[in-house]
Amino acid sequence: MELTHFDEEGRAKMVDVSDKSETMRVATARGKIEMQPETLERIRSGQIAKGDVLAVAQVAGIMAAKQTSQLIPMCHPLAITGAKLNFEIVPPRTIEVEGIVKVTGKTGVEMEALTAVSVAALTIYDMCKAIDKTMVIGEIRLMEKTGGKSGHFVRKEDHNG
Template identity: 65%
Template sequence: MDQKLTHFNEENRAHMVDVTEKSETKRTAIAQTTIQMKEETLSLILNQKVKKGDVLAVAQVAGIMAAKKTHELIPMCHPLMITKVDLSFADNGKDTLMITAEVAVKGQTGVEMEALTACSVAALTVYDMCKAVDKEMVISQTMLIEKKGGKSGHFIRE
């Protein structure tokens, strides 16, 4: 790995990367996370029987809000004029919920962190809404699936 980390200045102190001279291009990122839970918990979620309300609807909104606020949570992230945030949910029919977030922007820096934040906060929201019935839920496997645009080009997880 010969790439130099870009978030350090000449004094080896953290700084926000200067993107002033970067060209504005369309950039997208897709991230995913999973939540393993009891089968009964997944059934409650899918059948909208959780007392706090529609878990997936609330998690979707939380993920969208989180993507828009990523720069407030991650110190070196730039504030972005995000043009798209979409979350989707899938399950394995048993005990696992998968959350996928897709984020897009036309800008000078990518949206990987926004996609990762979106699916992470959506997962935390699911946990919050279901913790009364299942404190053993496990959020894991949070990862970047794909990114397009920018100098580093196209990345797809193998």
């Protein structure tokens, strides 16, 4: 498979999508943040001094999806038509983060979904770091994408069930 972000001289370039068709494109990404059981319980019971951790992380993830092209140099600015963050508390120490991003356009939203999940997890870390500096963010990965020339992708193996 050819890498498309480099020109003939090996220099970075933004891929030209001018001739591509506009299609509905959806990407789903997941990741997780692990923490001390006491931290998870405080998040669940609303006992974090900075406020409702998951509500803030949800807004941060959506905002991040919209800003992806300003963070990742070769990403195209997209008029995202939908962005959603879901959180699943998995006792005793894990929060699963899922981001779903949609667009009708000439390029996909994989990077936007991955960025949404990353920033949501970072926001959880930021809001809880005063009580738990042992938190670990990980397993951020694309789960599914639809639309576009490369077709439908579904991750075959998910270590989280």
